[in-house]
Amino acid sequence: MSTLLVVEDEAITRDTLTGVLERAGHRVTAVDSAEAARTADPSTFDLVLTDLRLPGAAGTDLIAIAEPTPVIVLTSYASVRSAVDSMKQGAVDYLAKPFDHDELVLLVDRTLRTADLERQNAALKSQVEAHYPVGGMIGESPAMQAVFDRLQRVAPTSATVLVLGESGTGKELAARAIHDASPRKDGPFITVNCAAIPAGLIESELFGHEKGAFTGADRQHRGLVEAAEGGTLFLDEIGELPAEAQARLLRVLQAGEVRRVGATGARHVDVRLVAATHRDLRTLVAKGDFREDLYYRLQVMEIRLPPLRERGGDVEALAEALLERACHRLNRPPLALTEAARRAVREHDWPGNVRELENAIERAVILADSEAIDTAALGLEPTPARPEGPTDDLSLDEYFIHFVRSHEGELTETELARRLGVSRKTLWERRQRLGIPRRPG
Ligand SMILES: Nc1ncnc2c1ncn2[C@@H]1O[C@H](COP(=O)(O)OP(=O)(O)OP(=O)(O)O)[C@@H](O)[C@H]1O
Numbered sequence: 001m002s003t004l005l006v007v008e009d010e011a012i013t014r015d016t017l018t019g020v021l022e023r024a025g026h027r028v029t030a031v032d033s034a035e036a037a038r039t040a041d042p043s044t045f046d047l048v049l050t051d052l053r054l055p056g057a058a059g060t061d062l063i064a065i066a067e068p069t070p071v072i073v074l075t076s077y078a079s080v081r082s083a084v085d086s087m088k089q090g091a092v093d094y095l096a097k098p099f100d101h102d103e104l105v106l107l108v109d110r111t112l113r114t115a116d117l118e119r120q121n122a123a124l125k126s127q128v129e130a131h132y133p134v135g136g137m138i139g140e141s142p143a144m145q146a147v148f149d150r151l152q153r154v155a156p157t158s159a160t161v162l163v164l165g166e167s168g169t170g171k172e173l174a175a176r177a178i179h180d181a182s183p184r185k186d187g188p189f190i191t192v193n194c195a196a197i198p199a200g201l202i203e204s205e206l207f208g209h210e211k212g213a214f215t216g217a218d219r220q221h222r223g224l225v226e227a228a229e230g231g232t233l234f235l236d237e238i239g240e241l242p243a244e245a246q247a248r249l250l251r252v253l254q255a256g257e258v259r260r261v262g263a264t265g266a267r268h269v270d271v272r273l274v275a276a277t278h279r280d281l282r283t284l285v286a287k288g289d290f291r292e293d294l295y296y297r298l299q300v301m302e303i304r305l306p307p308l309r310e311r312g313g314d315v316e317a318l319a320e321a322l323l324e325r326a327c328h329r330l331n332r333p334p335l336a337l338t339e340a341a342r343r344a345v346r347e348h349d350w351p352g353n354v355r356e357l358e359n360a361i362e363r364a365v366i367l368a369d370s371e372a373i374d375t376a377a378l379g380l381e382p383t384p385a386r387p388e389g390p391t392d393d394l395s396l397d398e399y400f401i402h403f404v405r406s407h408e409g410e411l412t413e414t415e416l417a418r419r420l421g422v423s424r425k426t427l428w429e430r431r432q433r434l435g436i437p438r439r440p441g
Pocket residue numbers: 136137138139165166167168169170171172173174236278318354355358422423426
């Protein structure tokens with residue numbers, strides 16, 4: 001039963017409203033003035049119905065006092081103007097007098113239902129936010145809490161951010177979280193994977209070109225930097241950026257200017273840069289493959305995402321959340337992990353980090369034929385031995401090449417990607433970058 005406050009100075013209308021609404025199953029408190037309504041505290045009711053013209057006050061004055069309770073305004077003048085004015089001031093709806101009784105009951109029911117849905121949505125949203133504190137990222141471990149703290153501090157500024165971490169640790173998710181929590185959140189978020197664009201095309205893709213800048217450039221083209229105007233540009237795998245593109249990017253960061261390929265002048269741009277890499281940029285600088293001045297511009301604010309194996313209990317919480325998400329996405333009834341599967345999740349090394357976990361869970365959901373997911377369904381292979389010694393980018397690349405070469409004969413690309421804990425797209429990109437393209441057939 002809903003509680004309604006009726007505010008109406010004409011006794012006949014007040015009694016009619018009370019009678020109709022009580023017969024429809026509501027509990028009604030009826031008063032004859034704005035002052036009496038204030039005393040009754042409109043915000044404690046489920047809905048307020050008020051006459052627009054009350055002695056000495058306008059019914060719309062009650063809207064702010066009633067917040068968050070919705071207010072329907074009754075007007076004797078079926079003029080569009082007074083109805084529109086009431087709605088502008090925050091009334092959820094209006095009803096012209098004389099009103100049809102059925103219409104009144106329907107309008108009240110509909111408004112109550114909408115208000116109820118809004119309350120439920122707000123409650124769900126706050127639950128989701130409690131579960132995913134920073135832009136959908138899960139992590140209670142001290143290492144991840146430190147990451148969230150940094151993300152939250154840096155997001156509202158316009159600082160360039162360098163996100164570091166192994167493949168699949170959530171670098172792109174972190175970049176999105178920065179954008180979403182920044183004043184640029186309504187602007188574009190443009191993602192560019194520098195490893196995926198052939199070296200010969202990347203300059204014009206990123207910075208655009210003028211007509212006739214090179215053979216085949218028959219019209220001018222706006223680059224992705226300009227497309228990110230007013231928003232955030234996320235450059236993934238920035239370590240792969242060729243030297244000429246590095247020089248152009250430096251200019252964007254230093255002067256807020258972009259020079260299209262083949263152009264003589266520069267254009268002003270307002271873009272925030274978030275860059276990411278799994279490589280050690282300092283090593284690249286030392287080898288002369290990455291500009292030192294660009295490196296110093298980028299590393300002002302570094303955020304390092306820890307590998308999953310260093311996040312303690314997060315792995316189980318992530319497994320559960322990813323399981324819930326996968327069931328929802330794949331339209332499966334809720335599934336749970338057996339105790340043994342939980343242990344396996346805790347004990348696995350997760351060289352492909354969150355993405356490997358996500359793949360394992362998704363595969364298990366697809367294959368599941370009961371309500372529980374056991375260890376076998378997760379298909380966890382013993383983690384291939386990690387290369388000895390410092391795991392700089394070179395040894396990781398060598399390891400990657402070795403693993404692909406020794407397993408590509410017997411595994412499909414999907415299976416290979418899963419074992420490496422990367423997406424099929426990443427496998428393809430790395431194959432191109434490392435010069436080990438997939439063999440025909
Ligand atoms: N803390 C987290 N909470 C929830 N989901 C996560 C978290 N971290 C990563 N993920 C999920 O894991 C997957 C991989 O994340 P993401 O693509 O951001 O990683 P990455 O470090 O950019 O990977 P790569 O270097 O291979 O491009 C995504 O589906 C992402 O939503």
